Amino acid sequence: MTCPPSAADADAEATADAVATVDAVATVDAVATVDAVATVAVIGAGQAGLSVAHHLRRRGFRAVSGAGDRGGPAGRTVVVLDANQRPGGAWQHRWASLRMATVNGIHDLPGTPLPPVDPAEEARTAVPRYFADHEAREALPVLRPVRVRSVTPVDARPDGALRLDTDHGSWLVRAVVNATGTWDTPVVPDVPGAASFLGEQLHSRDFVDAEHFRGRRVAVVGGGISAVQLLGEISLVTSTVWYTRREPVFLPGGFVHEVDGVDVERRVAADVRAGRPPASIVSYTGLIWTGALRDAARRGVLERRPMFTRVRPHGVVEADGTDTSVDVLLWATGYRADLDHLAPMHLRGPLGGVPVAGTQVTDEPRVHLVGYGPSQSTVGANRAGRAAARDLDRWLAVHEGAPAHD
Numbered sequence: 422m423t424c425p426p427s428a429a430d431a432d433a434e435a436t437a438d439a440v441a442t443v444d445a446v447a448t449v450d451a452v453a454t455v456d457a458v459a460t461v462a463v464i465g466a467g468q469a470g471l472s473v474a475h476h477l478r479r480r481g482f483r484a485v486s487g488a489g490d491r492g493g494p495a496g497r498t499v500v501v502l503d504a505n506q507r508p509g510g511a512w513q514h515r516w517a518s519l520r521m522a523t524v525n526g527i528h529d530l531p532g533t534p535l536p537p538v539d540p541a542e543e544a545r546t547a548v549p550r551y552f553a554d555h556e557a558r559e560a561l562p563v564l565r566p567v568r569v570r571s572v573t574p575v576d577a578r579p580d581g582a583l584r585l586d587t588d589h590g591s592w593l594v595r596a597v598v599n600a601t602g603t604w605d606t607p608v609v610p611d612v613p614g615a616a617s618f619l620g621e622q623l624h625s626r627d628f629v630d631a632e633h634f635r636g637r638r639v640a641v642v643g644g645g646i647s648a649v650q651l652l653g654e655i656s657l658v659t660s661t662v663w664y665t666r667r668e669p670v671f672l673p674g675g676f677v678h679e680v681d682g683v684d685v686e687r688r689v690a691a692d693v694r695a696g697r698p699p700a701s702i703v704s705y706t707g708l709i710w711t712g713a714l715r716d717a718a719r720r721g722v723l724e725r726r727p728m729f730t731r732v733r734p735h736g737v738v739e740a741d742g743t744d745t746s747v748d749v750l751l752w753a754t755g756y757r758a759d760l761d762h763l764a765p766m767h768l769r770g771p772l773g774g775v776p777v778a779g780t781q782v783t784d785e786p787r788v789h790l791v792g793y794g795p796s797q798s799t800v801g802a803n804r805a806g807r808a809a810a811r812d813l814d815r816w817l818a819v820h821e822g823a824p825a826h827d
């Protein structure tokens with residue numbers, strides 16, 4: 422079933438089943454208005470969410486899709502909720518010029534090898550098609566479009582049930598795996614005067630193609646992969662100027678995934694475990710030279726200027742006081758983790774991040790974050806999905822007195 426559950430699907434029996442199946446001691450009041458129940462809810466069906474769902478099902482969880490599916494005393498269940506209209510996670514929204522040949526590499530979804538693909542095809546069509554095939558092959562019902570608005574404990578007990586309120590009804594679950602990515606939470610720094618700018622301002626997530634900027638002078642802001650890729654493309658059709666807060670670091674020898682990737686994951690994991698908000702991956706890896714970037718460097722496009730201090734109606738004021746005219750401000754300034762719906766769980770620590778060990782939120786075994794911190798890549802998301810499924814299986818086994826499936 423691929424349509425969202427409706428609040429109208431709720432029936433009186435749901436309350437009793439919710440209490441019996443999800444949490445034998447939750448009060449009836451706490452679940453009186455719930456529409457459906459599952460053991461685990463996976464929020465988000467990008468690479469990370471699909472990986473969790475795959476591994477949970479391998480461990481015997483049955484996928485459910487509405488109020489009629491309530492599992493049973495011996496049946497663990499999983500529901501996958503996704504805010505997008507279609508399969509593909511954030512890939513369906515990538516800009517047109519991002520081709521299969523220019524992505525950094527897409528790891529297979531578990532159980533479904535990526536088929537041969539035309540390198541010239543847009544990633545925003547090829548990857549969603551692959552995700553859709555995977556969902557069909559796995560007969561995985563993903564409820565979409567369903568946006569989770571909030572996740573709330575039903576009572577004060579540390580292992581009590583969690584209530585999910587969505588734009589299509591509510592769910593009662595024992596645990597949540599959050600796999601919501603970052604695409605819906607772009608970051609734009611607060612620069613004085615930005616509101617007075619009379620040209621066009623946009624974030625890189627809204628980039629369509631370089632032609633859109635022809636004849637206009639574009640300031641590209643940011644030191645990450647998106648910034649340099651877009652700079653390379655836009656500078657082929659119009660004049661550009663590049664601003665970054667820090668001097669970008671290009672890796673002289675390129676990035677060796679097997680060796681450097683392990684070290685990067687270890688460093689990101691240490692930050693996340695300590696409760697620091699995860700920084701952009703490029704701040705850990707540095708930038709990797711590609712053919713397009715070497716070409717941009719030869720054309721003199723990668724001459725970076727220190728971040729401007731102020732925006733004026735027709736340009737920016739640079740750090741040394743120079744007034745520079747620009748027609749477009751393109752903020753390639755990254756994203757933050759999309760976790761606002763978890764606010765009622767009070768997961769953030771004093772350093773501003775959510776402390777996470779492995780994929781589990783520290784001291785909160787009911788919540789796992791995948792595609793977060795060290796698992797912010799397609800390969801990392803895959804591994805995190807497997808780990809979250811294993812850890813939840815074990816945690817539930819301890820609470821139910823039943824063996825885990827490993």
Ligand SMILES: Cc1cc2nc3c(=O)[nH]c(=O)nc-3n(C[C@H](O)[C@H](O)[C@H](O)COP(=O)(O)OP(=O)(O)OC[C@H]3O[C@@H](n4cnc5c(N)ncnc54)[C@H](O)[C@@H]3O)c2cc1C
Nearest residue numbers: 465467468469504505510511524525526569602792798799
């Ligand atoms: C421009 C760009 C290029 C990239 N290229 C690569 C690359 O080549 N290789 C690589 O490994 N990584 C790449 N990455 C990183 C990549 O995004 C991740 O590796 C991975 O695809 C993210 O998967 P995800 O499942 O965590 O998130 P997403 O793909 O973003 O999926 C999250 C899903 O959660 C849903 N969602 C969000 N909020 C809610 C909610 N409240 N309720 C319900 N559903 C919700 C969204 O609708 C979405 O479908 C790139 C990132 C960017 C920005």
